[in-house]
Amino acid sequence: MISECFGKDELPWIIINRGEAKMEKVAIVGCGTYMDQGYGCPGEWRCLKAASQGDGKFKAPSAVVSFVKCQCPGRAVIPTLGMAAKLSELKPDKIYLSSCLANAMPKCPYNSPEELAGIIKEKTGIEVILGTHDYH
């Protein structure tokens, strides 16, 4: 919230109320194959814009604390998420599978997005959301 204060003999000052509410901390997992081969955007802007604006699958503006690249056959994503949380000292409240990963065409040959989400949730105990944004 921004408000202006005008004292009698003072210049106007802008007071910025940063608020008490804390943004949800989120980790995003992109498909490494897409990211490496330039098929799509993972990591360029769409997921980040959706998180910052509370668009798409994000219910409110959210702080992206890590952006992890899945690598075939997908098993390493668990320790990579763990290492990101350890090194950043920020445990995400939720983990999002990027829209490119969740809606990949051709499909991932190793795991369905639902299977990958289930594995991540089972190993981390953190809720996993399928998809991030609806931008084109």
Ligand code: SF4
């Ligand atoms: S395992 Fe599937 S989701 Fe992960 S990088 Fe390979 S193709 Fe992409």
